Amino acid sequence: MKPTDIAKEGTEMTEETEHMIEKNGAKETETVVSAGDAKEMRAVILSGFGGLNKLRVTKKAMPEPQEGEVKIRVKACGLNFLDLMVRQGNIDSPPKTPLVPGFECSGIVEAMGENTKGFEIGDRVMAFVNYNAWAEVVCTPLDYVYNMPDDMTFPEAAAFSMNFVAAYMMLFEVANLREGMSVLVHSAGGGVGQAVAQLCSTIPSVTVFGTASSFKHEAIKDSVTHLFDRNIDYVQEVKKISPEGVDIVLDCLSGENTGKGLGLLRPLGTYILYGSSNMVTGETKSFFSLAKSWWQVEKVNPIKLYEENKVIAGFSLLNLLFKQGRCGKVKTVVEKLFSLYNQKKIKPVVDSLWALEEVKEAMQRIHDRGNIGKLILDVEKSPTPLARAQECTLTAHKQDN
Amino acid sequence: MKPTDIAKEGTEMTEETEHMIEKNGAKETETVVSAGDAKEMRAVILSGFGGLNKLRVTKKAMPEPQEGEVKIRVKACGLNFLDLMVRQGNIDSPPKTPLVPGFECSGIVEAMGENTKGFEIGDRVMAFVNYNAWAEVVCTPLDYVYNMPDDMTFPEAAAFSMNFVAAYMMLFEVANLREGMSVLVHSAGGGVGQAVAQLCSTIPSVTVFGTASSFKHEAIKDSVTHLFDRNIDYVQEVKKISPEGVDIVLDCLSGENTGKGLGLLRPLGTYILYGSSNMVTGETKSFFSLAKSWWQVEKVNPIKLYEENKVIAGFSLLNLLFKQGRCGKVKTVVEKLFSLYNQKKIKPVVDSLWALEEVKEAMQRIHDRGNIGKLILDVEKSPTPLARAQECTLTAHKQDN
Numbered sequence: 149m150k151p152t153d154i155a156k157e158g159t160e161m162t163e164e165t166e167h168m169i170e171k172n173g174a175k176e177t178e179t180v181v182s183a184g185d186a187k188e189m190r191a192v193i194l195s196g197f198g199g200l201n202k203l204r205v206t207k208k209a210m211p212e213p214q215e216g217e218v219k220i221r222v223k224a225c226g227l228n229f230l231d232l233m234v235r236q237g238n239i240d241s242p243p244k245t246p247l248v249p250g251f252e253c254s255g256i257v258e259a260m261g262e263n264t265k266g267f268e269i270g271d272r273v274m275a276f277v278n279y280n281a282w283a284e285v286v287c288t289p290l291d292y293v294y295n296m297p298d299d300m301t302f303p304e305a306a307a308f309s310m311n312f313v314a315a316y317m318m319l320f321e322v323a324n325l326r327e328g329m330s331v332l333v334h335s336a337g338g339g340v341g342q343a344v345a346q347l348c349s350t351i352p353s354v355t356v357f358g359t360a361s362s363f364k365h366e367a368i369k370d371s372v373t374h375l376f377d378r379n380i381d382y383v384q385e386v387k388k389i390s391p392e393g394v395d396i397v398l399d400c401l402s403g404e405n406t407g408k409g410l411g412l413l414r415p416l417g418t419y420i421l422y423g424s425s426n427m428v429t430g431e432t433k434s435f436f437s438l439a440k441s442w443w444q445v446e447k448v449n450p451i452k453l454y455e456e457n458k459v460i461a462g463f464s465l466l467n468l469l470f471k472q473g474r475c476g477k478v479k480t481v482v483e484k485l486f487s488l489y490n491q492k493k494i495k496p497v498v499d500s501l502w503a504l505e506e507v508k509e510a511m512q513r514i515h516d517r518g519n520i521g522k523l524i525l526d527v528e529k530s531p532t533p534l535a536r537a538q539e540c541t542l543t544a545h546k547q548d549n
Numbered sequence: 550m551k552p553t554d555i556a557k558e559g560t561e562m563t564e565e566t567e568h569m570i571e572k573n574g575a576k577e578t579e580t581v582v583s584a585g586d587a588k589e590m591r592a593v594i595l596s597g598f599g600g601l602n603k604l605r606v607t608k609k610a611m612p613e614p615q616e617g618e619v620k621i622r623v624k625a626c627g628l629n630f631l632d633l634m635v636r637q638g639n640i641d642s643p644p645k646t647p648l649v650p651g652f653e654c655s656g657i658v659e660a661m662g663e664n665t666k667g668f669e670i671g672d673r674v675m676a677f678v679n680y681n682a683w684a685e686v687v688c689t690p691l692d693y694v695y696n697m698p699d700d701m702t703f704p705e706a707a708a709f710s711m712n713f714v715a716a717y718m719m720l721f722e723v724a725n726l727r728e729g730m731s732v733l734v735h736s737a738g739g740g741v742g743q744a745v746a747q748l749c750s751t752i753p754s755v756t757v758f759g760t761a762s763s764f765k766h767e768a769i770k771d772s773v774t775h776l777f778d779r780n781i782d783y784v785q786e787v788k789k790i791s792p793e794g795v796d797i798v799l800d801c802l803s804g805e806n807t808g809k810g811l812g813l814l815r816p817l818g819t820y821i822l823y824g825s826s827n828m829v830t831g832e833t834k835s836f837f838s839l840a841k842s843w844w845q846v847e848k849v850n851p852i853k854l855y856e857e858n859k860v861i862a863g864f865s866l867l868n869l870l871f872k873q874g875r876c877g878k879v880k881t882v883v884e885k886l887f888s889l890y891n892q893k894k895i896k897p898v899v900d901s902l903w904a905l906e907e908v909k910e911a912m913q914r915i916h917d918r919g920n921i922g923k924l925i926l927d928v929e930k931s932p933t934p935l936a937r938a939q940e941c942t943l944t945a946h947k948q949d950n
Contacts (some may be wrong), residue, residue, distance in 0.1 A: 240856055321817060322860060324725055406851050415873040416722060418860075421851045447848035450807050450822045454863030455641055457873060459723060459819075462855030472816040472858060 186210060191248045191283035192507050192525070197237025200508040208248070211280075213261035213287045220273060220288070222255040223302035225281045225525040226310055227502075227510050228339065229400070229423060230466070235511070243279065250281025250525075251466060254296065254305030264290050272296045274305040274482075278470040282504065284527055291475040294482050297490050307339065307496035307522035312485050313478060314422060314465045315343035318398055321481070322461045323418040329395040330355040332386060332412065334405070336372050337364040339522040340422070342497045344398060345371040350493050357386050357394060367520050378517075383408050398422060406445050415457040421445075422463040497521025503529040587611060592649045592684035593908050593926075598638025601909040609649070612681075614662035614688045621674060621689070623656040624703035626682045626926040627711055628903075628911050629740065630801070630824060631867070636912070644680065651682025651926075652867060655697065655706035665691050673697045675706040675883075679871040683905065685928055692876040695883050698891050708740065708897035708923035713886050714879060715823060715866045716744035719799055722882070723862045724819040730796040731756040733787060733813060735806070737773050738765040740923040741823070743898045745799060746772040751894050758787050758795060768921050779918075784809050799823060807846050816858040822846075823864040898922025904930040 188207045195202050213219040231249050233239050257271040267273065267290065275281075276292040296305050319325040325348070333344045336358025345368075348354040358372035359382050365375050376385045386394060395416070397409035400423035409419045448460055468474045488494045499519040502510040503526065510523045589608045596603050614620040632650050634640050658672040668674065668691065676682075677693040697706050720726040726749070734745045737759025746769075749755040759773035760783050766776050777786045787795060796817070798810035801824035810820045849861050869875045889895045900920040903911040904927065911924045 317817075321725065324722065402851070415869055415875055416718075416878070418862075421855050445851050447850050448861070449848050450803070450846050450861060450863060452863070453861065454822050454865050455868060457863060457865055457869050457875075459860060459862035460849070460851060460854065461819075461860035462851060462853070462858060464855050464858055467856060468816055468858050474816055474858075477817070 189284040190504060190527075191280075192250070192504050193246050194235055194249050196245045197235065197242065200235075200511060202235065202245075203249075203507055203511070205504050205507075208283065211285060211287045213259055213264070215262045216264055216289050217261040217287045218257055218264060218267055218273070218275070218290050218293045219259040219261075220253065220255040220275055220286050220293070221258045222253045222281070222284055222286055222527050224254050224306035224501075224527065225250050226252040226306045226339075227507075227514060227523040227525060228252075228310055229335075229514060232511060232515055248280040248283055250277065250279065250283070252276055252306060252309040253281040253286060254302040254309075255286075255527075257293075258285065260290075261287075266290060267293065267295070272298075272300075272302075272305075274300075274309050276309060276469055276478075278466075282507065282525055291479070292469065294479070294486075297486050300489065303498050303501060303524045303526065304496045306524050307498050308485070308489075309482075310465060311339035311343040311522060312347070312494065312496065313481055314463065315340055315347050315398075316481050316485055317465070317468075317478075318420050318422060318463050319344065319347055319396065321477075322420055322463055323396045323459075325351055325354065325396060327351055328353045330357065330390060330414075331396045331398065332357040332359075332382070332394045332409070333372075333398045334359045334378070334401050335517070336360040336375065337368045337520045338400075338517075339497070339519075340398075340400065342368070342371060342521050343494070346494045347488075350488060355390070355394075357382075357389075361517050364520055383412055386412055393417065396420070402445055406448075410448070410458060410460060413456075413458050416459075418459040418461060420461045420463050499523050501526040501529055503531040505531045590685040591905060591928075592681075593651070593905050594647050595636055595650050597646045598636065598643065601636075601912060603636065603646075604650075604908055604912070606905050606908075609684065612686060612688045614660055614665070616663045617665055617690050618662040618688045619658055619665060619668055619674070619676070619691050619694045620660040620662075621654065621656040621676055621687050621694070622659045623654045623682070623685055623687055623928050625655050625707035625902075625928065626651050627653040627707045627740075628908075628915060628924040628926060629653075629711060630915060633912060633916055649681040649684050651678065651680065651684070653677055653707060653710040654682040654687060655703040655710075656687075656928075658694075659686065661691075662688075667691060668694065668696070673701075673703075673706075675701075675710050677710060677870055677879075679867075683908065683926055692880070693870065695880070695887075698887050701890065704899050704902060704925045704927065705897045707925050708899050709886070709890075710883075711866060712740035712744040712923060713748070713895065713897065714882055715864065716741055716748050716799075717882050717886055718866070718869075718879075719821050719823060719864050720745065720748055720797065722878075723821055723864055724797045724860075726752055726755065726797060728753045729755070731758065731791060731815075732797045732799065733758040733760075733783070733795045733810070734773075734799045735760045735779070735802050736918070737761040737776065738769045738921045739801075739918075740898070740920075741799075741801065743769070743772060743922050744895070747895045748889075751889060756791070756795075758783075758790075762918050765921055784813055787813055794818065797821070803846055805847075807849075811849070811859060811861060814857075814859050817860075819860040819862060821862045821864050900924050902927040902930055904932040906932045 187210055189210050190205055191208045193204055193206045234249055254274045257267050257269050257273055260267060274294050274296050275288050277286050277288045280286050331348055333341050335341045337360040345356055348356045356372040357374045359376045359378045362377045369375055374389055376382045393412045393414040395414055397412055397419045399405050399409045399421050402421055413419055469478060499521040501524050513519055514523055588611055590611050591606055592609045594605055594607045635650055655675045658668050658670050658674055661668060675695050675697050676689050678687050678689045681687050732749055734742050736742045738761040746757055749757045757773040758775045760777045760779045763778045770776055775790055777783045794813045794815040796815055798813055798820045800806050800810045800822050803822055814820055870879060900922040902925050914920055915924055
């Protein structure tokens with residue numbers, strides 16, 4: 149059987165081989181499958197769009213690398229706010245379910261398809277994947293795979309790829325961050341927020357305004373210049389400190405924040421929409437109403453931009469990588485970022501490690517904005533009472549819904 | 550009398566001292582006023598918004614510098630497409646008429662107001678003025694005045710300021726022009742177009758697509774990589790050569806070109822609206838209908854920018870300077886540009902020199918898009934039969950209305 153057939157079959161077999169590992173959220177530890185099985189692997193599966201109950205860990209056929217692909221034994225996967233939107237089906241052209249979520253991972257090269265140069269078996273790598281990252285093994289085209297710096301741990305690498313690449317490209321490719329500028333970033337305690345704060349600190353005299361839930365302020369106050377509670381009117385607070393506004397607004401919230409962000413820009417300033425986390429709300433809201441509000445962002449009149457000397461941009465790293473074929477550009481950015489990492493100028497902030505079986509708790513934590521830095525799925529980790537205890541503590545912080 | 554009073558009076562006296570120099574467009578040469586008069590000076594005056602017949606040369610009270618201002622004996626003034634829009638009153642918040650048009654000039658420092666450091670009488674300077682440039686003498690705040698490079702002529706300086714500063718800021722401050730990128734610029738034969746082409750040539754491997762009237766192609770073909778006739782479908786032509794589009798679109802046309810320009814952008818590309826010359830049409834159209842179409846540019850959905858990884862910006866140098874107080878930023882840009890000039894990497898293209906009394910012919914020429922490079926009002930020039938012969942030749946090129 150050719151690798152192509154196996155991979156295809158792997159997809160088709162999903163429903164059949166799906167194994168209900170977790171039914172009531174209490175018995176996960178009983179169901180850990182051996183990672184040594186060569187024909188099968190564990191993966192998180194999303195059975196349909198919806199709430200947390202659509203997620204489970206299952207066995208899937210082992211994928212094999214096709215031409216130009218690298219097969220990676222996954223050690224750690226990144227969990228992003230975007231994964232919540234995928235789970236809810238609240239994204240542009242959602243793929244079919246069932247699917248394995250996850251867009252980034254780190255691990256060890258286990259095999260290579262034909263015509264795959266630049267990697268050797270055993271290499272420690274960081275990779276982007278167009279879904280399927282939350283599994284013990286993934287295959288992805290070599291354009292999306294990067295050799296990790298020696299000092300970088302697997303969880304760091306999984307925390308690094310999407311957040312630092314997105315933060316870097318927004319600050320330095322889309323906007324033009326330079327000495328003396330000011331930046332406003334929402335969710336300053338999140339993965340992108342912390343990456344933005346660190347990258348801003350590599351440029352002299354950059355002022356960073358951040359919004360974050362109040363309980364995070366103590367932990368992240370040294371990473372930004374000014375911190376505001378996420379529930380207050382940040383426009384007024386920024387203007388009190390900087391009446392003329394800011395040079396760069398990074399907005400992952402969308403909705404009314406687009407108009408607010410544009411209004412806060414100084415002349416020649418850049419507003420960048422890179423997400424819409426405000427569109428992910430409680431589990432009870434209908435997805436239809438969510439999708440509607442996502443599209444109700446106010447349109448922008450180019451003439452107004454002309455009169456005010458302003459710039460508005462959108463940034464989607466996944467579209468850039470998987471729909472728009474700009475992996476060459478991303479590769480040069482990854483190289484610059486690894487150089488900054490090796491110079492110890494940046495370091496990914498890992499919030500917590502979770503077993504694959506704990507993906508729901510991890511998602512709940514990111515949904516509740518309980519995290520500081522990145523949530524990582526640690527593929528070799530077993531669910532622990534400690535993780536569960538953490539999760540219970542966090543429900544005390546559910547301030548957002 | 551304090552300088553303030555004199556300057557005020559100068560404005561108020563306009564109607565009274567206004568001298569009808571030209572009534573039927575045939576007797577301008579008879580009416581040149583001596584430049585040596587210390588109490589009065591010659592200036593082009595716009596008596597009301599409308600056609601060319603609203604322009605005439607008149608005597609005005611000599612302005613005196615107020616605190617922080619530099620008084621300049623003008624040698625040359627730049628004529629921009631924007632001046633046509635001002636004449637038609639087709640701009641945002643138009644000022645009251647009568648007024649002296651003109652936003653840029655070069656000349657010699659003749660006096661300084663109090664608290665004016667950095668200049669000496671006799672300095673050769675280039676300056677921005679918030680109206681009033683088309684006169685023998687202007688006063689403007691020292692933030693808008695720059696000492697010219699020794700090798701630069703006065704016409705070159707008047708051709709330099711707005712066009713090169715706008716081109717530089719759009720390419721390097723708003724967009725992020727770098728090696729290997731591609732740029733589309735309309736009116737490639739105009740002042741900004743030629744500045745864009747020259748600045749692009751300072752960066753390795755930049756591809757410039759330009760549109761221009763066909764009769765200019767022979768003259769400007771070496772300045773850009775690909776030239777298209779301005780009346781053809783440039784979207785199709787660009788896509789034939791570069792199916793993936795371009796990195797930067799500089800649009801001075803607006804209207805439907807905004808959507809076309811956005812559609813031509815590669816991912817991470819930037820569209821910049823910096824004018825709306827399509828809104829200036831024949832003298833017969835009503836200004837109301839013009840103003841309406843100016844505002845009918847299609848609005849842009851930020852979500853679309855997000856999905857497509859695109860950037861849309863507006864750029865208005867005059868607003869930046871005179872409404873938004875960014876003259877410090879502009880000063881650093883002027884210094885960089887003077888350095889490029891001194892290295893002989895850029896050189897303003899002067900299309901033709903015109904006496905103040907020939908301002909109508911000059912405006913007709915820019916309206917008919919007859920120019921290659923910049924039209925300059927040469928304050929010391931007398932109207933010549935040569936200029937008139939040129940103007941007649943040009944009517945043969947009226948292809949646009």
